[in-house]
Amino acid sequence: MSTAPRLTIDLNALVQNWLKLKGLSSQAECSTVIKANAYGLGIEPVATALTKAGCKTFFVAMAEEGERVRAASPNARIFILNGIFADTLEVIKTNNLSPVLGNVDQVALWATHGEANACALHVDTGMNRLGLDVEEAIGLSQDTSKLSKLNTKVLMSHLACADDPDHEHNTLQHENFQKCTSEFSNLEHSFSNSAATLARPDFHYNLTRPGVALYGGEALNDVPNPMQPVVTAQSRILQIRHAKAGEKVGYGAEATLTRPTKIATISGGYADGFHRALSGVSVPLREAKPKGANVWLEGYLCPILGRVSMDLITVDVTDVPSQILEQAKWVELFGKNIMVDDAARACGTIGYELLTSLGGRYVRDYIN
Ligand SMILES: *Cc1c(COP(=O)(O)O)cnc(C)c1O
Secondary structure, three states, X not given: OOOOOEEEEEHHHHHHHHHXXXXXXXXXXXXXXXXXXXXXXXXXXXXXXXXXXOOOXXXXXXXXXXXXXXXXXXXXXXXXXXXXXXXXXXXXXXXXXXXXXXXXXXXXXXXXXXXXXXXXXXXXXXXXXXXXXXXXXXXXXXXXXXXXXXXXXXXXXXXXXXXXXXXXXHHHHHHHHHHHXXXXXXXXXXXXXXXXXXXXXXXXXXXXXXXHHHHOOOOOOOOOOOXXXXXXXXXXXXXXXXXXXXXXXXXXXXXXXXXXXXXXXXXXXHHHOOOHHHOOOOOOEOOEOOOOOEEEEOOEEEEEEOOOOOOEEEEEOOOOOHHHXXXXXXXXXXXXXXXXXXXXXXXXXXXXXXXXXXXOOOEEEEEO
């Protein structure tokens, strides 16, 4: 048995979440966004499970991630959101990956070297990150000599404010996208991340691109999360200490005990992506003023005491009955009992960031 923190990843819950989003996508194909090691869960098992469930199209950020998806899913379409560069041509072509062309230089590069391999076209409708401007996209739609050298399958764009479905910026982006879809009417059109897949059926077009919701994260602000939790993070109890009122806990001696306290010292810390801002005392960090996170122990929510260290976290378990404490080996950091987004909120961030911060030290167990 290891003292490493562990992640239990419920592949059945993952597949159920994908089937739900596929159902909501109605006539559109439902792809999977599997970048950043499948949001921390592990690219290979996630790609394998979703391929088996019927997913035929994946999106990743980087060519190296695409190479890993290819090994797990030999026949899938795999799109590379970062596009194409001279030094990624080889890995992209060897693994039959499809770049999402994100500017006119990439269009020119792929027209010269793509050898009619499939690609997608990204149009920037209002984020100023990646994609051709609307004018450039319309210009390309009229450049038949260039277009004839490209085997373009998908026209896509990405939303800045989909987590707030009624945000006016969605309308502006949609208008810009429609200017391009009409010029590329022969392509598949893709406009929806998780949030728009859940809340904007009018944005589904031909291909939806959910990510975070598949992994159980909150995609929409201010509504109950309809997805099943997929990841449970647990930390091993290393020892239980008894401390007196008035004593201090943790770095900076910031936490002062207000009562005689039982403290569980558990394994794991910010080196495992359990951010320092989850500490039970204020940690100066940007403007976040967290109250600190809880961990879950057999039905009891136990507050974190003092600062989260690199490899250790101290937790107030005074209110947990001794019979339970004597038997207890693990606490839940988040999972079925503490939603990943509730843990994320406690450190002023989002579920996406907490999930993708989970480091290499976790023992990852795949169930179902
Ligand atoms: C990450 C990403 C997605 C998925 O977004 P979620 O909010 O996780 O569903 C979709 N499209 C693009 C272009 C992305 O970068």
